[in-house]
Amino acid sequence: MADPPGSARDLGLGTARVQALGDGIFAIALTLLVFEIKVPSPATVSAADLPGALAALWPKFAAFALSFVMLGISWIGHHNQFHFIRRSNRALLWLNLLFFLFVAFIPFSANLLGEYPESQLSVSVYCANLSAAGLSLYFHWVYGVGRGQLADPVDPAVARVVRLRVLFAPVAFTAAIGVSFASVKAALLVCLLVPLVYFVPGRIDRAFGGGDRG
Amino acid sequence: MADPPGSARDLGLGTARVQALGDGIFAIALTLLVFEIKVPSPATVSAADLPGALAALWPKFAAFALSFVMLGISWIGHHNQFHFIRRSNRALLWLNLLFFLFVAFIPFSANLLGEYPESQLSVSVYCANLSAAGLSLYFHWVYGVGRGQLADPVDPAVARVVRLRVLFAPVAFTAAIGVSFASVKAALLVCLLVPLVYFVPGRIDRAFGGGDRG
Amino acid sequence: MADPPGSARDLGLGTARVQALGDGIFAIALTLLVFEIKVPSPATVSAADLPGALAALWPKFAAFALSFVMLGISWIGHHNQFHFIRRSNRALLWLNLLFFLFVAFIPFSANLLGEYPESQLSVSVYCANLSAAGLSLYFHWVYGVGRGQLADPVDPAVARVVRLRVLFAPVAFTAAIGVSFASVKAALLVCLLVPLVYFVPGRIDRAFGGGDRG
Amino acid sequence: MADPPGSARDLGLGTARVQALGDGIFAIALTLLVFEIKVPSPATVSAADLPGALAALWPKFAAFALSFVMLGISWIGHHNQFHFIRRSNRALLWLNLLFFLFVAFIPFSANLLGEYPESQLSVSVYCANLSAAGLSLYFHWVYGVGRGQLADPVDPAVARVVRLRVLFAPVAFTAAIGVSFASVKAALLVCLLVPLVYFVPGRIDRAFGGGDRG
Numbered sequence: 001m002a003d004p005p006g007s008a009r010d011l012g013l014g015t016a017r018v019q020a021l022g023d024g025i026f027a028i029a030l031t032l033l034v035f036e037i038k039v040p041s042p043a044t045v046s047a048a049d050l051p052g053a054l055a056a057l058w059p060k061f062a063a064f065a066l067s068f069v070m071l072g073i074s075w076i077g078h079h080n081q082f083h084f085i086r087r088s089n090r091a092l093l094w095l096n097l098l099f100f101l102f103v104a105f106i107p108f109s110a111n112l113l114g115e116y117p118e119s120q121l122s123v124s125v126y127c128a129n130l131s132a133a134g135l136s137l138y139f140h141w142v143y144g145v146g147r148g149q150l151a152d153p154v155d156p157a158v159a160r161v162v163r164l165r166v167l168f169a170p171v172a173f174t175a176a177i178g179v180s181f182a183s184v185k186a187a188l189l190v191c192l193l194v195p196l197v198y199f200v201p202g203r204i205d206r207a208f209g210g211g212d213r214g
Numbered sequence: 215m216a217d218p219p220g221s222a223r224d225l226g227l228g229t230a231r232v233q234a235l236g237d238g239i240f241a242i243a244l245t246l247l248v249f250e251i252k253v254p255s256p257a258t259v260s261a262a263d264l265p266g267a268l269a270a271l272w273p274k275f276a277a278f279a280l281s282f283v284m285l286g287i288s289w290i291g292h293h294n295q296f297h298f299i300r301r302s303n304r305a306l307l308w309l310n311l312l313f314f315l316f317v318a319f320i321p322f323s324a325n326l327l328g329e330y331p332e333s334q335l336s337v338s339v340y341c342a343n344l345s346a347a348g349l350s351l352y353f354h355w356v357y358g359v360g361r362g363q364l365a366d367p368v369d370p371a372v373a374r375v376v377r378l379r380v381l382f383a384p385v386a387f388t389a390a391i392g393v394s395f396a397s398v399k400a401a402l403l404v405c406l407l408v409p410l411v412y413f414v415p416g417r418i419d420r421a422f423g424g425g426d427r428g
Numbered sequence: 429m430a431d432p433p434g435s436a437r438d439l440g441l442g443t444a445r446v447q448a449l450g451d452g453i454f455a456i457a458l459t460l461l462v463f464e465i466k467v468p469s470p471a472t473v474s475a476a477d478l479p480g481a482l483a484a485l486w487p488k489f490a491a492f493a494l495s496f497v498m499l500g501i502s503w504i505g506h507h508n509q510f511h512f513i514r515r516s517n518r519a520l521l522w523l524n525l526l527f528f529l530f531v532a533f534i535p536f537s538a539n540l541l542g543e544y545p546e547s548q549l550s551v552s553v554y555c556a557n558l559s560a561a562g563l564s565l566y567f568h569w570v571y572g573v574g575r576g577q578l579a580d581p582v583d584p585a586v587a588r589v590v591r592l593r594v595l596f597a598p599v600a601f602t603a604a605i606g607v608s609f610a611s612v613k614a615a616l617l618v619c620l621l622v623p624l625v626y627f628v629p630g631r632i633d634r635a636f637g638g639g640d641r642g
Numbered sequence: 643m644a645d646p647p648g649s650a651r652d653l654g655l656g657t658a659r660v661q662a663l664g665d666g667i668f669a670i671a672l673t674l675l676v677f678e679i680k681v682p683s684p685a686t687v688s689a690a691d692l693p694g695a696l697a698a699l700w701p702k703f704a705a706f707a708l709s710f711v712m713l714g715i716s717w718i719g720h721h722n723q724f725h726f727i728r729r730s731n732r733a734l735l736w737l738n739l740l741f742f743l744f745v746a747f748i749p750f751s752a753n754l755l756g757e758y759p760e761s762q763l764s765v766s767v768y769c770a771n772l773s774a775a776g777l778s779l780y781f782h783w784v785y786g787v788g789r790g791q792l793a794d795p796v797d798p799a800v801a802r803v804v805r806l807r808v809l810f811a812p813v814a815f816t817a818a819i820g821v822s823f824a825s826v827k828a829a830l831l832v833c834l835l836v837p838l839v840y841f842v843p844g845r846i847d848r849a850f851g852g853g854d855r856g
Binding site: 231232234235237238239241242243246250304307308311314315318319321322325326329330332333335336339 | 661662665666669670672674675676677679681682683684689692693707710711714717718721724841
């Protein structure tokens with residue numbers, strides 16, 4: 001109990017390793033997305049037919065790009081939460097692992113979407129996967145703030161803005177599942193629009209107090 | 215020898231890199247679990263048959279979810295041990311590598327279980343793999359505490375609780391192998407029950423002195 | 429707001445995690461390059477035919493070695509930029525993710541080049557991929573320096589040298605695409621020459637003020 | 643130039659990221675070793691034939707275990723070198739990347755050995771791969787010590803012991819290539835004996851000044 005203030009023990013379990021595990025899982029998921037796209041082989045596709053064979057892969061490239069962006073958004077969200085959350089416990093570790101479970105599943109559902117881009121089922125699986133990842137990130141924030149696992153108290157207005165921002169994606173992806181029953185194409189359009197919301201810097205960015213003021 | 219107190223040299227070899235290697239191996243093993251589940255291809259499964267094809271994958275999804283949880287428990291255990299163990303030496307590095315060897319093997323045996331969910335052999339291989347991982351984690355703790363590779367002395371009562379907690383899983387999985395000779399289904403049930411024990415926070419969590427007191 | 433000077437909050441978002449994510453993505457991309465080279469199997473290639481089968485893989489080994497070197501150059505470039513850039517914001521994170529997207533794609537295009545080493549299309553895809561990765565790294569530097577996300581002001585002469593050095597590879601690879609329309613072999617030669625430029629230590633290395641003075 | 647002593651700038655480029663990249667590459671190589679072992683599928687192997695099918699995989703399990711140990715030895719060697727080497731420059735980064743290139747190749751040659759365990763060529767490729775990895779680690783040490791990229795001067799006797807210890811494996815594996823022309827089995831035996839040398843703690847461990855004194 002004589003540890004210097006600020007040591008890992010003083011703060012309970014630190015968050016360095018759960019962040020490291022998360023970075024590893026995101027790095028692998030991001031890279032495996034491409035690995036699922038099979039390169040044509042000269043045994044079945046001649047060099048002359050290569051342009052057509054590559055062009056035929058476009059749904060997979062599109063699923064890759066969209067999923068990369070969604071994983072990027074999730075990673076930034078996870079990253080930003082740990083700017084505030086500085087202490088860990090068993091419940092928080094399990095909330096992280098639940099989030100990582102859905103993140104690790106994204107290459108599967110992205111590949112499924114790339115194989116069956118016009119199937120209502122594959123679009124629903126994809127949206128449900130992203131929704132579940134977003135929801136677990138939402139509960140991570142709510143639990144982390146609510147249980148006070150923080151370095152400093154978070155301004156309640158900032159906490160609320162983050163909460164709404166994190167909640168937006170799972171709500172939109174759940175809505176997209178509903179839309180998919182009417183039109184698969186419209187559901188895909190919803191998926192494509194979600195990321196745009198996250199490119200715009202918001203109050204959360206100003207809360208970091210750095211960078212955007214140039 | 216003029217290093218400041220607390221420097222890596224002062225403590226002997228530090229544990230930062232062995233933790234980083236472990237985080238990497240866990241991140242990959244967790245992500246590869248999904249990668250082993252092959253996405254159906256339109257070449258062999260029509261969009262109309264997709265629901266049935268996905269439903270037929272359920273033993274693999276179940277093996278994925280169970281293995282993710284077991285890897286999560288192992289990772290938290292490894293993580294928590296290094297909360298106390300702060301110095302490393304060659305023997306401790308090899309105990310870690312032995313543990314990592316069994317962790318790296320889990321995607322193989324999980325996939326085997328997903329392919330042959332009713333086979334006594336595949337259930338036994340799976341349980342033996344988890345047992346071996348758990349046992350090596352147990353010896354890691356016993357060696358680390360016994361040889362005094364610690365930041366501060368560990369309360370003997372805490373050390374004993376951790377020891378029993380770490381030992382529980384390999385004992386249960388070894389028992390499951392025995393059960394499998396009588397009934398494969400009963401052995402799988404044992405596998406499903408083991409994780410429940412680890413969800414409950416115990417004395418070890420209170421020993422961290424943080425987080426759970428809200 | 430009472431954080432000590434130099435804390436993460438004081439600097440806005442830190443760069444530790446984006447560097448960790450980058451290291452993970454590079455580690456995986458570097459390792460997956462080899463994973464794409466399929467080992468012959470005794471089922472199709474007898475032990476007697478193994479020398480010929482391995483020799484026939486040479487374009488893949490060459491694509492592996494070249495891509496490993498190019499990824500190494502990109503990683504060193506990324507690494508060096510963060511020697512100067514010490515603060516992050518949403519735009520910088522997205523510039524990093526864009527860079528990572530192209531890095532994650534390199535195993536695909538390297539494999540494509542290994543399968544179709546004489547195809548104008550596969551050489552172009554490969555060069556375009558490396559070009560895009562280099563360009564995003566260039567914009568990362570320009571943005572980072574221009575927006576002042578730095579620990580200390582960068583000597584404008586150093587900043588300019590870095591800018592030109594980072595810009596060289598994408599310009600050369602774009603030129604190689606042009607050359608490929610005349611001669612695929614000549615374009616490959618350009619690809620092989622680019623790395624040589626980066627082996628020579630330059631002003632940027634002296635700017636680090638360490639190591640090279642022995 | 644007003645950085646506090648001990649900052650990254652003061653020491654030239656730090657070594658944190660090259661260590662992180664190395665940990666990532668080792669983590670992936672270690673895990674991919676298993677991934678190369680294909681799980682039997684009920685489509686081709688019935689549950690009744692599973693014991694035989696798993697038993698037939700033994701050369702692959704053996705290649706996995708041996709390679710895991712050799713990768714472990716290399717990782718510990720790399721780890722220990724950075725206990726002394728605290729500054730980086732472009733040459734050192736490239737020596738690391740060369741080492742990583744051979745490390746990333748080990749899953750390929752281990753898999754080749756697992757497929758053709760009795761082939762002189764596959765044993766030679768495997769030994770050459772391990773030899774090349776060991777040699778690059780050797781030059782890393784010689785360069786690091788010789789150019790003074792160190793935190794503190796290394797006791798010349800310790801430096802020499804490390805040099806010989808690092809050199810032993812590539813010499814032995816090169817010898818094994820020679821032996822393989824006479825007898826493939828004898829060459830494999832040499833490969834199995836090399837790791838034993840590295841299990842014994844030596845002067846290098848005592849030099850760390852920690853842990854082994856219990």
